[in-house]
Amino acid sequence: MALIVQKFGGSSVADATGLARVAERIAATHRAGNQVVAVVSAMGDTTDDLLDLAAQVTPRPPAREMDILLTAGERISMSLLAMAIDARGVPVRSYTGQQAGVLTDTTYGKAQIVKLAPERIVQSLDDGQVAIVAGFQGVNEANDVTTLGRGGSDTTAVALAAALKADVCEIYTDVDGVFTADPRVVSSARRIAEITPEETLELASHGAKILHLRAVEFARRYSVPLHVRSSFSHKEGTWVRQPTKEDPMEEPVIAGIAHDASQGKITVQGVPDRPGVAARLFQVCASVGANVDTIVQNVSVDSQRTDISFTLSTQEAEATMHALRDAQDDLGYQDLIYTEAIGILSLVGAGMRTHTGISSTLFGALYEEGINIHMISTSEIRISVVVDIDELQRAVRAVHSAFDLDASETEAVVYGGTGR
Ligand code: ASP
Ligand code: MG
Numbered sequence: 046m047a048l049i050v051q052k053f054g055g056s057s058v059a060d061a062t063g064l065a066r067v068a069e070r071i072a073a074t075h076r077a078g079n080q081v082v083a084v085v086s087a088m089g090d091t092t093d094d095l096l097d098l099a100a101q102v103t104p105r106p107p108a109r110e111m112d113i114l115l116t117a118g119e120r121i122s123m124s125l126l127a128m129a130i131d132a133r134g135v136p137v138r139s140y141t142g143q144q145a146g147v148l149t150d151t152t153y154g155k156a157q158i159v160k161l162a163p164e165r166i167v168q169s170l171d172d173g174q175v176a177i178v179a180g181f182q183g184v185n186e187a188n189d190v191t192t193l194g195r196g197g198s199d200t201t202a203v204a205l206a207a208a209l210k211a212d213v214c215e216i217y218t219d220v221d222g223v224f225t226a227d228p229r230v231v232s233s234a235r236r237i238a239e240i241t242p243e244e245t246l247e248l249a250s251h252g253a254k255i256l257h258l259r260a261v262e263f264a265r266r267y268s269v270p271l272h273v274r275s276s277f278s279h280k281e282g283t284w285v286r287q288p289t290k291e292d293p294m295e296e297p298v299i300a301g302i303a304h305d306a307s308q309g310k311i312t313v314q315g316v317p318d319r320p321g322v323a324a325r326l327f328q329v330c331a332s333v334g335a336n337v338d339t340i341v342q343n344v345s346v347d348s349q350r351t352d353i354s355f356t357l358s359t360q361e362a363e364a365t366m367h368a369l370r371d372a373q374d375d376l377g378y379q380d381l382i383y384t385e386a387i388g389i390l391s392l393v394g395a396g397m398r399t400h401t402g403i404s405s406t407l408f409g410a411l412y413e414e415g416i417n418i419h420m421i422s423t424s425e426i427r428i429s430v431v432v433d434i435d436e437l438q439r440a441v442r443a444v445h446s447a448f449d450l451d452a453s454e455t456e457a458v459v460y461g462g463t464g465r
Contacts, residue, residue: 047212048170049074052084052180052202056219057276058122059089067217067276068129071175075135080170082209084180084202085126087118092195108153112182112192116142119179119198127177136174140165142182142190147201149183149191156183156191157259158200161208170209178205199260207267214269216256217276222283223248223255225301225450230438234445235452237301239284244300244393247427251391252305261285298396298403299448304441305389306434308338309362310419312354313369315379318345326353326369326376333368335361339389339422339431350379354420356431359385387419388437391429392444404428410447416440 051074053067067083075081086092095114099106106114120141127139146162169176180198185191193200199216206214223245224234242265249255255273264271264285274282288294316322323342330337338356345351357365366383369376397403407428411418416439420431432440445451 046078046080048080048082048209050082050084050202050206050209050211050214051217052198052214053086053126053217053276054198054219055086055089055091055122057217058085058126061125063088063276064122064125064129068126068133070217070276071126072130072133072135075175082166082170082176082178082205082211083126084178084198084205085119085122086180086198087115088122088125091118091121109189112153112156113190115192116179116182116190119181123177123179130175130177136172137177138169138174139177139179140169141179142201143184145176145178145205147183147204149185149193151185151187151189151191153191155194156185158183158193158204161204163205163208166205166209193259194257196257197259199257200263203260203263203267203269203271206269207263211269214264214271216260216271216273218273219275219277221275221278221280222273223253223285223301225299226441226445227253227304230304230441231302231445231451233451235450237283238281239286239294240300241287241294241395242285243426244395245285247391247393247424248301248303251303251389251393251427251429252307253301253303256285297394298400299392299394299450301393301450302441302445302448303391303393304437305391306437307359308356308387308389309359309383309385310354310356310387310431311362311365311369312352312382313376313378313380314352314382315350316353317377318349318351322376323353325372329368329372329376330355330357330365333361333364335365339420339429341420356387356389356420386434387431388434388440389429389431390437390440390444391427392448393427395426397426397428406447407444410443411440414439414443416443 058064058067071083123139127137130137148160149156149158166176180201181193183191203214222236226234228234242261246261249258271285335357340355343352416432416436418430422429
């Protein structure tokens, strides 16, 4: 008997048919003698619809009310799923985040889990019931309901799996696992059989819509093995886990390619080239909460002034531009330019630590396609390049082939959803 946490995303429970399919799978796992905790997201586009509705009521909804509104989505799916499982003769109880003991800090909209007290879940399992838990939500010390940020159901599932010491956390989605590139862009993308949490973090933080970042962090910190797979098929998916001595994993040089079209680029022109200016500049960015990614500073020609460019989420661009404009006198720069017409391609692989020639293959592939590179940044296991947005998808396909990642036959099936 194993303790299995199963997480079902919104596209897996988009309608009554989806709920029935998921209920069937949970019931089968339970009948096979396992203890099952199922974490569920809101049905289909429910969360987006609720956000739209709030925007129609007021342009500035109070964060506390927004959170209680959004948690309604997961309450709908959790209770319907419990009904569907009950109808199959399997004992079941559903729980809100609050009932499940998901305790968070007070940051509405992107609360962090500070503690888990899943007594009621443990009791349900002891009583032989399937426990369904509403994803993406918790409760703060003031007993107010909070949400964990978009895509946060993954984090609920992994955190619960860690707290309950589950044998595995299965993440059910609308594709058969993690692919070497987004199958919606590269039809020859290959399913990755095994990948480390570090590689998964790099892919997920650079635009691959695989898993909620904090979920991967939890999985790494508490060594929770994740199995990312489709709720529409019974195929083996992708295992996200740390290799061990007894069970080393085959380590390919390149795990996969992520791409991100949601970043923009700010160029600050004519910045005085003297110590302390970059520090001031990025303090201004940090003061509005901007997450700056790739940074490039040009060599100054007359050694008086230089240009500094950096990428950041388009959502943070307006506030950052505003703050930088306000600080123009203080920073002493000459001009400020913003563009959204960029895309970022990131090549990720733990094998980069020990292999050479990766960057020349990458740059060579882009050169052959006539694609110009605007910026480059690297980590130990990642190389990212900034290119024109119009060339991003072509770049991903070219690099995918250059590293021999193409599957021999098409395996990537997109069963539903939009990939968000
Ligand atoms: N329903 C929430 C969202 O759409 C949480 C989730 O799906 O994980 O972001
Ligand atoms: Mg969702």
